[in-house]
Amino acid sequence: MSTSPVIEVDHLNLTYGDFHAVKDLSFEVRPGELYALLGTNGAGKTSTLEIVEGHRAPSSGTVRVFGRSPGDRTAVRPRMGIMLQESGFSPDLTVRESVGLIGKLTRRTDDADRVIDVVDLTRKAGTRVGQLSGGEKRRLDFATAVWGTPELIFLDEPTTGLDIQSRDHLWNAVDRLRENGSTVVLTTHYLEEAQQRADRIGLMHQGVLNREGTVAELTRTLPSVIKFTLATPVPALPLQGAVAADGSVVVETFTLQKDLHVLLTWAQENALDLRDLSAGATRLDDVFRAIES
Numbered sequence: 001m002s003t004s005p006v007i008e009v010d011h012l013n014l015t016y017g018d019f020h021a022v023k024d025l026s027f028e029v030r031p032g033e034l035y036a037l038l039g040t041n042g043a044g045k046t047s048t049l050e051i052v053e054g055h056r057a058p059s060s061g062t063v064r065v066f067g068r069s070p071g072d073r074t075a076v077r078p079r080m081g082i083m084l085q086e087s088g089f090s091p092d093l094t095v096r097e098s099v100g101l102i103g104k105l106t107r108r109t110d111d112a113d114r115v116i117d118v119v120d121l122t123r124k125a126g127t128r129v130g131q132l133s134g135g136e137k138r139r140l141d142f143a144t145a146v147w148g149t150p151e152l153i154f155l156d157e158p159t160t161g162l163d164i165q166s167r168d169h170l171w172n173a174v175d176r177l178r179e180n181g182s183t184v185v186l187t188t189h190y191l192e193e194a195q196q197r198a199d200r201i202g203l204m205h206q207g208v209l210n211r212e213g214t215v216a217e218l219t220r221t222l223p224s225v226i227k228f229t230l231a232t233p234v235p236a237l238p239l240q241g242a243v244a245a246d247g248s249v250v251v252e253t254f255t256l257q258k259d260l261h262v263l264l265t266w267a268q269e270n271a272l273d274l275r276d277l278s279a280g281a282t283r284l285d286d287v288f289r290a291i292e293s
């Protein structure tokens with residue numbers, strides 16, 4: 001497999017009139033990785049991806065997809081599958097007709113019944129799109145990313161409106177695509193999905209890449225939190241802690257395992273009851289909240 005980046009974004013800028021939506025943005029997506037481009041509302045993710053997908057021209061900077069300009073549609077387009085937030089299939093077409101249309105538009109080869117099975121719509125193959133539920137429509141949108149197992153797949157909020165079984169089903173299908181070597185670019189507001197699945201994350205805020213790295217790299221910049229309530233007053237705690245408004249003790253730590261051991265040993269030796277004890281590693285949500293503060 002080539003080790004050259006699949007996507008290279010270099011000093012990208014985009015302005016809408018006098019509004020600077022994407023500011024000097026640079027990042028790359030490597031072959032076979034799942035890169036999550038996350039961010040606050042209006043951060044510029046959709047604008048950036050529209051340029052990478054070849055739907056919009058940049059104001060300045062360069063974007064390369066498979067080493068070529070995204071505007072070079074005949075070379076680039078057949079190699080990528082794009083699951084948009086709305087695919088805009090005609091409501092009068094059946095599921096099978098719509099999936100067949102994807103084949104014609106992408107010029108990749110596949111079998112409509114196989115793809116319909118992967119997106120779990122076999123029972124609805126003869127149903128018109130206009131009669132599908134929201135979740136079923138979303139699964140049909142996903143067919144655009146599955147058809148012909150594209151080398152590069154864009155998933156824009158793929159699980160919005162899906163129930164938990166459909167989510168699991170979709171992520172299993174994404175895993176199969178990745179086993180076949182597909183590179184995936186994901187945008188989502190479901191941070192735990194990115195936390196579980198992304199190899200690397202780019203966090204955008206107000207047009208710039210605020211942070212970038214693996215989940216571990218992003219979360220290790222913030223402390224973990226131990227929280228508990230004491231049933232009886234104690235003269236002194238074994239750790240530095242603060243008392244929250246609800247009376248619970250909050251300990252922030254970069255050495256979670258060690259401090260938890262100290263706390264539990266102290267509680268055991270003094271026969272103390274640590275009520276509502278929780279100890280959590282830093283989550284992506286915390287990193288996200290830290291951006292805005």
Ligand SMILES: Nc1ncnc2c1ncn2[C@@H]1O[C@H](COP(=O)(O)OP(=O)(O)OP(=O)(O)O)[C@@H](O)[C@H]1O
Pocket residue numbers: 016019021039040041042043044045046047048
């Ligand atoms: N066609 C447009 N004309 C003018 N401004 C636009 C246009 N499209 C987007 N914007 C503005 O550019 C900024 C970035 O929008 P964009 O849709 O790229 O953000 P996003 O990160 O995808 O946001 P969200 O998470 O809310 O979907 C926003 O402030 C938005 O209002």
